[in-house]
Amino acid sequence: MKYFYGFCILFLFVNFTANSQNYTLVVHGGAGSISNEMPAEMQQRYIETLDSALKIGAIILENGGTAIDAVEKVIVYFENCPLYNAGKGAVFTWDGKNELDASIMDGSNLMAGAVAGITRVKNPIKAARKVLEESPHVMLSGDGANAFASEKGLEMVDNTYFKTSKRYESFERQKSLYVKDKKGTVGCVVLDKQGNLAAGTSTGGMNLKRWGRIGDSPVIGAGTYADNNTCAVSCTGHGEYFIRLGVARDIAARMEYKQIPLENAATETIDKLTSIGGFGGIIAVDGKGNPVMKFNTTGMFRGYLKSDGTKFVGMLE
Ligand code: ASP
Numbered sequence: 001m002k003y004f005y006g007f008c009i010l011f012l013f014v015n016f017t018a019n020s021q022n023y024t025l026v027v028h029g030g031a032g033s034i035s036n037e038m039p040a041e042m043q044q045r046y047i048e049t050l051d052s053a054l055k056i057g058a059i060i061l062e063n064g065g066t067a068i069d070a071v072e073k074v075i076v077y078f079e080n081c082p083l084y085n086a087g088k089g090a091v092f093t094w095d096g097k098n099e100l101d102a103s104i105m106d107g108s109n110l111m112a113g114a115v116a117g118i119t120r121v122k123n124p125i126k127a128a129r130k131v132l133e134e135s136p137h138v139m140l141s142g143d144g145a146n147a148f149a150s151e152k153g154l155e156m157v158d159n160t161y162f163k164t165s166k167r168y169e170s171f172e173r174q175k176s177l178y179v180k181d182k183k184g185t186v187g188c189v190v191l192d193k194q195g196n197l198a199a200g201t202s203t204g205g206m207n208l209k210r211w212g213r214i215g216d217s218p219v220i221g222a223g224t225y226a227d228n229n230t231c232a233v234s235c236t237g238h239g240e241y242f243i244r245l246g247v248a249r250d251i252a253a254r255m256e257y258k259q260i261p262l263e264n265a266a267t268e269t270i271d272k273l274t275s276i277g278g279f280g281g282i283i284a285v286d287g288k289g290n291p292v293m294k295f296n297t298t299g300m301f302r303g304y305l306k307s308d309g310t311k312f313v314g315m316l317e
Pocket of ligand 1 (some may be wrong): 202
């Protein structure tokens with residue numbers, strides 16, 4: 001009996017120390033037709049901002065912060081950076097407005113919050129977190145979601161805040177050619193030192209979207225999912241396909257039901273996405289801190305950082 005208790009204490013200690021030392025942070029800034037033809041200076045800006053996002057998350061996690069806090073803060077950084085199709089710099093709807101979607105999920109308790117089609121909240125990911133923590137609902141949309149965020153004291157802006165001249169010029173060009181471009185959505189998945197997983201995604205959606213179109217990003221199970229038992233996932237790409245496959249939850253379900261590693265589960269799901277003609281990518285992390293970044297496009301802005309110092313930042317295949 002004495003040995004049994006000794007073993008239990010050792011087991012708990014090993015488990016505790018394993019969890020209390022490791023963290024992993026993975027980010028994406030959208031997938032799509034990204035090529036080396038992009039001006040070097042622009043490539044550099046993407047690399048620098050991805051790197052800054054990783055640093056912001058690492059400081060929180062290094063100090064014992066929670067996965068969900070790291071996800072929110074990293075996504076706020078991306079939303080404030082006009083390079084990305086989230087928050088300031090979001091793409092335009094057919095009518096020349098910005099409508100934003102975001103979601104966040106806590107893998108420790110399966111709580112989730114999302115906002116869709118919002119037009120006046122400076123940081124949509126903060127509104128998603130408020131839905132998670134301060135409402136009995138999972139998803140709020142449109143004017144109701146704007147009103148909820150305002151009631152909760154979040155910073156509200158005029159819709160023109162999101163407009164950047166660069167994005168507006170490409171909107172006018174694309175509208176005349178009817179080109180639908182999607183890249184620039186942002187996402188973050190985290191394993192924290194306590195062993196908890198969280199995921200979040202934020203986007204302006206597809207440019208030239210109409211009729212209140214909502215993509216996968218705010219849909220829990222499609223664009224975002226987190227469960228401590230399996231993994232945390234954030235997606236980017238052609239949202240309609242991601243919704244139809246329930247991509248984020250599909251990856252977690254494959255791990256759970258088939259007892260396969262995250263890497264294999266993600267490969268299977270992306271293969272299925274490809275087989276139905278969907279394009280995009282995912283970032284994910286499992287409970288052991290293994291990062292996975294997969295896409296079937298020519299590129300995806302992405303990066304990861306682990307507590308052991310392993311790091312990657314890139315955009316091409
Ligand atoms: N998935 C987003 C949407 O369909 C767009 C993107 O990720 O680029 O709204």
